[in-house]
Amino acid sequence: MSDNKMENVSIKERAKQLKAVRSILRGEEVQKTVMVGYEGKKQKQGDIESPLTSIMQKIRMPWFCPECKKVMKSKLDDKFWRMMGHCFNCQVDIENKKRIEGTYEEWAQEKVLKNKLSFIKNALEEIDGFINTPLPVFWNQTAADGQTMDKEEWTADMTALKEKGEDAKKLWTDELKKTEKELNSLFIDGELHDKN
Ligand SMILES: [Zn+2]
DSSP: OTTGGGGGSOHHHHHHHHHHHHHHHTTOOOOSOSOOSSTTOOOOOSSOOOHHHHHHHTSOOOSBOTTTOOBOOSHHHHHHHHHHSSOHHHHHHHHHHHHHHTOHHHHHHHHHHHHHHHHHHHHHHHHHHHHTSOOOEEEEOOSTTSOOOEEEEOHHHHHHHHHHHHHHHHHHHHHHHHHHHHHHTTEETTEEOOOO
16 A cells, blocks of 8 residues: 555655755755655645644734734734734733743743744654655656657666665654654643743
8 A cells, every 4th residue: 555655756756755855964944845644645845834824824914912902003913914824912911921020031931942843843744654655657758850759767876865864864853852852841730841
């Protein structure tokens, strides 16, 4: 079953996937336009965003903040409503409250680490997808007769890359564990540390 999963992935998609994995191997962030899912299921890449953000982007900002019921009109309101589901002032209030409680830094750190985790998980998915993809074969028509197709296999290149992919997978998995540990250390009994 797992073998024919990739059948619907076109060569173009595989080339894109290859490019993405190369970027990952170079440690660059990847534009998530790569076909990761199968059977035409496209996974969105790009900025790492919460499910809330992607839902909110499709909806127009309401007139009133759902939390404080005040009118939302500024660009900042729009931005924070999309990210957090409330207006800019509500966000300032929340952050002030965290500062007073002494949990602001841990709270901010938590957000950073969670972003990092989703990036790592995306990278690992990319690498897995790549490692499990059959080697592509390209047919090029370059012969002078205008008909003969030349078969081009990327075997050597791809095999080396797949090995690199395995190495990268190990590195990212270590990083994943480290980040998860760091994130867990922010909490005591499920609550963020209170510095006060
Ligand atoms: Zn508000």
